[in-house]
Amino acid sequence: MELQHLNRTAWAALSSVEKEQYLQELTELPEGVAYEGLRKFERYGRCTETGVFSYEQRDFVFVPGDLVTLGWDGWHEGMNEETAIDIRETFSEYGVHDIDAYLREFSSPVREVHISPMLVECQARSLGWFEVSEEEAMAWDDGEFAKEWEKFKQSDISEYERYQHFRLVRHEGGIRIFWFNEDLTLERLKEETEKTGFSLLTEEEWEYLYGGGCRTLFPWGDSFDYTMKLKHFGSLQGVPGIVDENAEPDPSMVEDDGRAYDLELPNFFGIRFEGDPYRCELTLSQTGELMPKGGDGGSLICGGLGPVAGFLPATVVYYRDANIGELEWEELIDGMYYRRVIQISSSCAPSQK
Template sequence: METLNRSVWNGLPSQEKEIVLKMLLEKLPKGFEYKGLETFERYGSKAETGIYDYEGYKFVFVPGDKATLGWDRWEQGLDAATAEDFQETLDEFGVEDRDAFIRDQMSPVREVEIGALLVECQTHSLGWYEIELDDEDLADDEDFQEELEKFKLSAYSEYERHQNFRFVREGEAITAYLFNDELDADIVAEEIEQSGFSLPTEDEWEFLYGGGCRTLYPWGDSFDYGLKLRHFEELTEYENRPYDLEQPNAFGICFSGDPYQYEMTLKDGEFFPKGGDGGSLVCGGTGPVVGYLPAAAVYYRDPNAFELDFEDIISNLRFRRIIRL
């Protein structure tokens, strides 16, 4: 349908958009409800799109488009501060060619055609599931109870026992999660397909994150030093505002914005993680500019992605559902 392409969609009056969006309900799994139009604006891009609800989860319509994806050169060039940070950090690690270093961690440039999609706005944790603090099955788990009491008395916002349990504090509330170690990539993908959804491909993910932009980041080639980032909170004085990279983009879609986290996509039908590196660069002491390449650069591809085992990164893996229209 021509109206589902971005060039046509953006020129439609709001009333016509609503007619198209309501008609799409015929193609969607039972349980979807159309909620209306909403306009999103981020990094100089603006889009009016449709909002849907499915069992309490928010989805947005994303029109299809032809796009150039991947990165191999600067579109705008770096400002002095970003260039200096890159150079100082890479010098410490013996990297002589800055551009080659960055290029080697990006997906290759290619022309793609992305079809219209319905996209879940938020991601879900794959390896962790929420459990009540007073669950009777945990009453006799001495490790769990001991660490819970320590966490209650601490000032920490999070605590995790590797692939076992974790606690998260939001204000006065504490939420507990247990780890699910009985999953594999094929089972996850198959269960999602059987429920009427799909996982995004790498091409779709990069388009949804950057909108087809040709710069390193969705906002440009230079780093934005005003961002509030996880793991670097001390760099900003705006402690009470949300983390910037977790806010909706111009499509209305939210990403994890955390280099420790991956999002599950498929490449040639196989599991392929995007949006992070498991924290490797941050843990290596590279600082925010280099350390946040995995979470902020649109076309970042973990150099070890083809060697990563699903079981080893499941605790840091997230997923979102899409429907191809």
């Protein structure tokens, strides 16, 4: 199979045996990448049977490429009445009356893009924080960690953070320690990622992975899904329109019904996203500049806009945070995540036999 023909349509037409053979014969992958088998992922009415790979205990999936239209400049289906009333009434309180103009302003432009096939890390990882042992933390201690460590062990709180320094989290009977990655720079991240044979996502690749080239506002359509369970708000089912009493998210008021948060579930490519407007994912623009996606640091949700409008940065496929230039790098990486990809070039794709 030739690389230029490996788009989603061609991939879907292959039998499971043909897909397996193709994936097993991929060459020139970073050392340690292992093929684990085929899996089928279904979400939002779309389905992909694809290969799962592993690398250092992290899962990757094969994503076929395609020629797609990305960006947003108008409605494909249009919002239903419930969503329209919710968003318009919410934003009108803040002086925004033309919702279409607002969405165009905060969306990437419409453009046709060729996306190459790739292996994509299923779950993003924190950029600003990395896990360390107690011994490592003590060795790096400047006098604050040891004191807070002892206090935390004697307390019953679930999490404690010293801003941009260290974070303590109770987990399955133990305590995990995270250290802030203060020495990290974007250039250093690029270099270290490329050195191991991986690359970072571009904005266009992220939009393709999140929405699959959809022409709607959300990956599932133009109307909000009120059956979802959202982080910071819990289940929205049965709650029409704006939830005034929960406009300012309060984790202590959210009941845990055991359901997973819908926006964190694997999508039709088998990829998990953060699904949290307080977090964002690192992607790069066409010129290599930082272009975070999937969140705005919580600006809208903290402004009291409620679950629908507050979650626009985490749910709208083509949303761009226009205020990115106002934050320092250290502030950005505090809530930023990233994932690695492996580009499938003609040199590593097996030839058709």
